[in-house]
Amino acid sequence: MRVMSVSVDDLGGRFPRLKQRLGPEAFAAFASALERRRVSGGEVILRWGQPNDTMHVVEDGVLEVSLGDGAARRVLAEARAGEAVGEVGMLEPGPASATVTARGDATLLGMSHAAFERFGAEKPDAAGAVLHALAMDLVERLRASGAGLGGSVTHAARLEEQARSNTVGWLGRLAKLAIGWEAGS
Amino acid sequence: MSSPLVDVLRSSPVFASFTPADCDFLAQAMTVKSYAAGHALVRQGDRGDTFYVILDGEVRVTRDGPDGRRVEVETLRRGEVFGLLSLIDHGPRAATCTAAGPVTVASLPAVAFTLLYKGNAALGFRFRFMIARQLARDARALNQLLAAALQGGPDTSATQTLTLSPDYHLTTGG
Numbered sequence: 001m002r003v004m005s006v007s008v009d010d011l012g013g014r015f016p017r018l019k020q021r022l023g024p025e026a027f028a029a030f031a032s033a034l035e036r037r038r039v040s041g042g043e044v045i046l047r048w049g050q051p052n053d054t055m056h057v058v059e060d061g062v063l064e065v066s067l068g069d070g071a072a073r074r075v076l077a078e079a080r081a082g083e084a085v086g087e088v089g090m091l092e093p094g095p096a097s098a099t100v101t102a103r104g105d106a107t108l109l110g111m112s113h114a115a116f117e118r119f120g121a122e123k124p125d126a127a128g129a130v131l132h133a134l135a136m137d138l139v140e141r142l143r144a145s146g147a148g149l150g151g152s153v154t155h156a157a158r159l160e161e162q163a164r165s166n167t168v169g170w171l172g173r174l175a176k177l178a179i180g181w182e183a184g185s
Numbered sequence: 186m187s188s189p190l191v192d193v194l195r196s197s198p199v200f201a202s203f204t205p206a207d208c209d210f211l212a213q214a215m216t217v218k219s220y221a222a223g224h225a226l227v228r229q230g231d232r233g234d235t236f237y238v239i240l241d242g243e244v245r246v247t248r249d250g251p252d253g254r255r256v257e258v259e260t261l262r263r264g265e266v267f268g269l270l271s272l273i274d275h276g277p278r279a280a281t282c283t284a285a286g287p288v289t290v291a292s293l294p295a296v297a298f299t300l301l302y303k304g305n306a307a308l309g310f311r312f313r314f315m316i317a318r319q320l321a322r323d324a325r326a327l328n329q330l331l332a333a334a335l336q337g338g339p340d341t342s343a344t345q346t347l348t349l350s351p352d353y354h355l356t357t358g359g
Contacts, residue, residue: 048332067332088328091314091321097328124310128302131313132273138320139274142327 011109014059015082021133026126033119034109039102045085046100052089053113058082061106065098078103087134090116190217190291193240197264202315207308214301215291220284226267227282233271234295239263242288248280260285269316272298 011031012019019027034057039045045063046052056063063079076098079085085100093113111119120127194200194208203211217240220226226237229249239261246258246267258280261267267282272295293301302309 088321088324092318092325094322094325095329097325097332120310120314121307124306128306128310128313131310131317135273135313135317135320138317138324139270139276142320142323 011059015057018082018133022126022129026123026129029123029126030119030130031109033115033123034111035115037108037110039106039108041102041104041106043102044099045102045108046089046096046098048097048099049095051093052086052096053093054110055084055087055090056100056108056110057084059107059109061108062103063106063108064101064103066101067098088138089113091134188212189240189289190215190238193238193264193291197238197266199238199264199266199315202311203308204311207305207311210305210308211293211301211312212291214297215293217289217291219287219289222284222286224284224288225281226284226288226290227278227280229279229281230277232275233268233278234275236266236268236272236293236295236298237282238266238291238293240289240291243285244288244290245283245285246280247283269319271295273313273316 012024012027015027022030036059037056039061045056048067058079058081060081063085064075065077065079065085066073066075068074079100086096088094089096090111090113116127190212191208194203194212195205200208200211215238226244227233227235229247241263244261244265244267246261248256248258250256261282268278270276271278272293275295298312302312
């Protein structure tokens with residue numbers, strides 16, 4: 001694993017949608033606060049149930065989001081350039097909801113909870129814009145799942161039944177919940 | 186500066202990340218009003234544009250399910266908040282919030298929130314961080330429930346209830 005700082009010029013072209021959402025100034029401030037990291041194929045970025053406090057935006061390569069181990073391992077989604085994993089942990093450190101593994105060599109841009117707090121103290125406007133984008137995205141995902149839950153109080157047993165009867169749909173939904181801050185550029 | 190509103194903001198866990206100066210600043214942007222028992226402060230399905238903090242009394246949160254049944258979600262008290270999401274997203278309210286008895290609440294319209302963080306970026310950051318962290322906790326609770334359901338774990342069934350509060354504040358428990 002190697003750590004390097006990020007050139008803003010490199011990033012504007014990679015993440016046009018994010019740049020548009022944040023505006024050029026907030027985007028530049030955010031990009032310069034990210035830490036670039038190269039990982040090798042097979043490396044585990046996040047492990048289900050283990051503490052996480054860092055968001056990783058994929059710059060290059062493919063990450064697999066999965067649940068279960070060994071024969072029970074099930075890949076729920078892929079995160080490609082421009083997509084992020086671990087944003088929930090960056091906002092509120094806690095156990096990861098899925099395992100994330102590099103499929104091949106990949107380059108990630110990371111931001112920890114502590115780094116984000118420093119970023120917010122230095123650039124409150126830019127950090128506020130990033131929070132707004134993240135919050136909007138979480139709201140969308142929660143609303144989408146709320147619709148799936150009947151928008152109501154639901155027993156996990158019913159959830160489980162739905163998951164079994166419509167595995168593909170539910171896998172897709174979970175995948176959307178597990179990743180997908182910024183859908184590709 | 187001291188007022189019932191400032192006291193509530195300074196002592197509420199919701200605003201734990203706010204400085205005393207933040208609380209004073211926020212208090213100045215809010216309007217305090219009292220309502221009689223039974224008054225619906227927020228109606229499920231309406232477009233939300235106001236955030237509330239309870240200063241006195243209790244607020245009942247209910248949700249009408251697709252089958253038409255009304256479900257009691259929770260009761261909110263002094264220092265608790267509702268309508269947080271309306272500050273960032275003007276989507277439909279997820280539940281109805283009714284005064285359980287006489288209540289006093291402080292309200293902040295979304296427009297005032299925007300002015301607030303444009304005039305005080307540091308407070309705007311802490312406020313939006315607070316909202317995003319609440320959403321992150323909700324997302325994690327939902328993710329974990331979905332993951333458990335997908336893996337068919339024996340502990341996931343029946344004993345756990347997933348509750349979506351007015352702000353999709355998810356709690357798992359009996």
